[in-house]
Amino acid sequence: KYMEERAVRVDAAVECKEDAACWVKKLSDANAFVREKAAWELSWLKDPSTLDALVKALSDKDNYVRSASIYAYWSFGDKRAIPAIEKQLKDDEGAATYVRVNQDLKRLLVALKRKA
Numbered sequence: 001k002y003m004e005e006r007a008v009r010v011d012a013a014v015e016c017k018e019d020a021a022c023w024v025k026k027l028s029d030a031n032a033f034v035r036e037k038a039a040w041e042l043s044w045l046k047d048p049s050t051l052d053a054l055v056k057a058l059s060d061k062d063n064y065v066r067s068a069s070i071y072a073y074w075s076f077g078d079k080r081a082i083p084a085i086e087k088q089l090k091d092d093e094g095a096a097t098y099v100r101v102n103q104d105l106k107r108l109l110v111a112l113k114r115k116a
Contacts, residue, residue, distance in 0.1 A: 009037040020047035027053050027069075032062040039065060043072030055081045059088045063101045070104045077115055085109045 012034045016022035023045070026038035039057055042050045057069035058081060073081055085105055092098045 006033055008034050012037055013041075016041065018045060020045050020050050024050050024053040027057050032060075032065055035060060035062065035065040036068045039068035039072045043068070043075050046075060048076065048078075051076060051078050051080065055084050058085060058105065059091075063098065066098070066101045067104060070101070070108050074108050074111065077112065079112050079115060082109065082112055085112075 008031050012026050012029075016026060016038075020042065023038045023041045026034050027042075029035050029038070035057070039054070042054060051073070054069055054073045054076075057065060058073060060066045060069060085108065089102060089105060089109070092102055
């Protein structure tokens with residue numbers, strides 16, 4: 001069962017290959033494993049046209065997806081995510097579910113703000 005659940009990542013990779021637009025669509029997939037894989041793939045492709053989709057993924061309800069999205073967005077260093085990150089941190093305030101991943105989100109926010 002463990003491998004079956006994760007095999008969807010392979011299916012997504014076969015379908016999307018290095019197509020950034022395909023991976024952006026996968027960020028909205030119902031399966032969290034596919035969304036996480038999409039965020040990682042976008043971090044490696046480094047296509048600036050994917051930034052808006054990655055900003056949205058920074059608020060994913062799955063910690064692994066959110067973490068991969070933070071890493072992917074960090075590689076761009078684009079400041080347009082600052083308002084969305086601030087809103088997400090405010091919305092998640094007091095929610096124990098996101099304590100660890102939001103530490104990384106806070107680090108990303110600081111790094112983006114320092115990029116004057």
